[in-house]
Amino acid sequence: MKRNAFAGRTRTCGLSLNVFTEDEVQDIHLATLEVLERTGVWVELEEAMDIFADGGCRVDRESQIVRIPPHIVEDAIASAPPSMVLCGRDPKNDIVVGAGRVGFSNFGEGIKVVDPATGDLRASTKQDLCDIARLVDALPEVDVFEMAVVSGDQPPESFSLHNHEAAIVSQTKPISGGAQDGRAVHTTVEMLAAVQGSAEAVRERPMMVMGTCPVSPLKLVRDFCEIVIESARVGLPSCVLSMAMAGGSSPVTLAGTLVTHNAEVLAGIVLGQLTERGSKVLYGSSTTAMDLRLVAASVGSPECALISAGAAQLARQYRLPSYIAGA
Numbered sequence: 001m002k003r004n005a006f007a008g009r010t011r012t013c014g015l016s017l018n019v020f021t022e023d024e025v026q027d028i029h030l031a032t033l034e035v036l037e038r039t040g041v042w043v044e045l046e047e048a049m050d051i052f053a054d055g056g057c058r059v060d061r062e063s064q065i066v067r068i069p070p071h072i073v074e075d076a077i078a079s080a081p082p083s084m085v086l087c088g089r090d091p092k093n094d095i096v097v098g099a100g101r102v103g104f105s106n107f108g109e110g111i112k113v114v115d116p117a118t119g120d121l122r123a124s125t126k127q128d129l130c131d132i133a134r135l136v137d138a139l140p141e142v143d144v145f146e147m148a149v150v151s152g153d154q155p156p157e158s159f160s161l162h163n164h165e166a167a168i169v170s171q172t173k174p175i176s177g178g179a180q181d182g183r184a185v186h187t188t189v190e191m192l193a194a195v196q197g198s199a200e201a202v203r204e205r206p207m208m209v210m211g212t213c214p215v216s217p218l219k220l221v222r223d224f225c226e227i228v229i230e231s232a233r234v235g236l237p238s239c240v241l242s243m244a245m246a247g248g249s250s251p252v253t254l255a256g257t258l259v260t261h262n263a264e265v266l267a268g269i270v271l272g273q274l275t276e277r278g279s280k281v282l283y284g285s286s287t288t289a290m291d292l293r294l295v296a297a298s299v300g301s302p303e304c305a306l307i308s309a310g311a312a313q314l315a316r317q318y319r320l321p322s323y324i325a326g327a
Contacts, residue, residue: 001085001094002143004103017309019254025317028255028310032262033070040067041218041267045225048271055274066220066267073266076273082319084237084280086144086174087205089195093173095143097282097321103143105176106136109163110149124149126162133170144209146176164188164208168195175208176239176323182226185210189234203235209282211239211323214264216249225271232272232279239323240268241284245297246307248290254303258310261287269320283318285311286325299325 020028040058043049043066053059058067083098095103113124132148151162160180167175168191179185188210192202212227214220231238242264244250246257265283272279289303290296298304308324315322 001091001096002103004095004101004143018313019306019309020313024255025313028258028262028314029317031259032266033073035218035259035263036068036073036267037070038067039218040065041214041220041263042066043220043225044222045220045229048220048225048229051229051271051274055270057270068267068270072274073270076270077266077318077320079273079277080269080281080320081278083321085205086209086237087207088171088173089168089207090172093143095174098319100316101321104141105144105146106132106142106148108146108148108176109178111152113149123152125153126151126166129163129166130170133167137171137173142173144174144176145171147178158184160184161187161191165191168192168207176211177208178211179227181223182230185227185230185234185236189236199234206236206280209237209239209323211241211284212268213241213243213284213286214268216242216244216264217260218263218267220264220267220271224268228268228272229275232276235279237280237282238268238272239282239284240265240272241323242287243297244287245290246288246303247292248295250287252289254306254310257287257289257307258314261285261307261311262314281320283311283315283320283322284324285322287311288325 042064049059052066056072086095088094112121113128114121129149136142136145147163151159154162164177189202193199196202210227210231212224214224228238242261244261246252250257250260269281272281287307289298291298312322312324
């Protein structure tokens with residue numbers, strides 16, 4: 001197992017960026033609870049509405065709005081594990097996440113590559129993903145492999161499974177994947193079981209985190225719900241990752257955007273915990289500001305850094321491991 005550094009400790013070396021005071025973090029949390037209880041989230045999947053209703057949430061079937069009482073949110077946060085081990089095919093690449101520990105992954109998911117032989121820009125293929133996965137596997141600074149590019153030469157209805165297969169056979173490190181729906185989660189577990197020996201071995205040593213995103217503002221769409229629910233059932237950690245855009249799909253202010261972001265992530269965590277109490281989850285963020293000139297996400301901008309730091313602060317406040325976008 002790798003022994004990574006800690007962050008956010010009170011020491012005379014290193015860097016900790018806290019963009020909010022403790023009171024401001026509490027204000028964002030309280031505003032989030034108000035949004036979840038009064039405004040609620042739109043839920044597309046009937047099964048997810050059933051799970052919310054059985055867990056004590058107020059469900060309006062006609063409007064598909066679920067309102068989550070504060071005590072249910074607080075209980076879900078408390079029941080989610082504060083740390084976990086992300087496992088690699090080679091145990092020496094296992095990594096502990098939580099309690100301020102820091103690890104790094106590559107970025108994803110690109111749809112084009114510069115051909116290494118010709119220098120031409122072209123659509124990415126499954127072989128490209130395999131090649132990049134082997135490269136990342138050889139880099140000691142990278143702890144988790146993110147799907148760097150998509151298998152663009154494979155059928156759209158199954159490309160996520162091709163992505164996962166390419167990563168599983170080319171990586172010995174933990175993998176951050178992204179299934180298309182609940183069925184793809186189960187098929188991925190079957191692939192992992194073929195490598196690890198059984199579904200029980202996958203549950204014991206999960207080699208993949210299932211990342212999935214709500215749709216801002218405040219929508220839990222069908223595939224998101226399926227992935228969160230099925231990941232909890234089969235024992236794979238899920239990463240609930242908001243991709244809100246300040247000035248576009250969320251308020252233009254940093255604090256306002258983080259309220260929307262936080263409500264979406266916590267709603268997903270509640271769904272996972274109501275499905276399987278104690279299921280493993282990462283608090284995720286790829287939230288940033290919208291470039292008002294290009295109408296695009298400003299990834300790598302100063303605003304992205306500030307929002308990411310704020311999201312990490314919220315995750316630490318909740319004692320949840322986090323998966324945060326960087327430059």
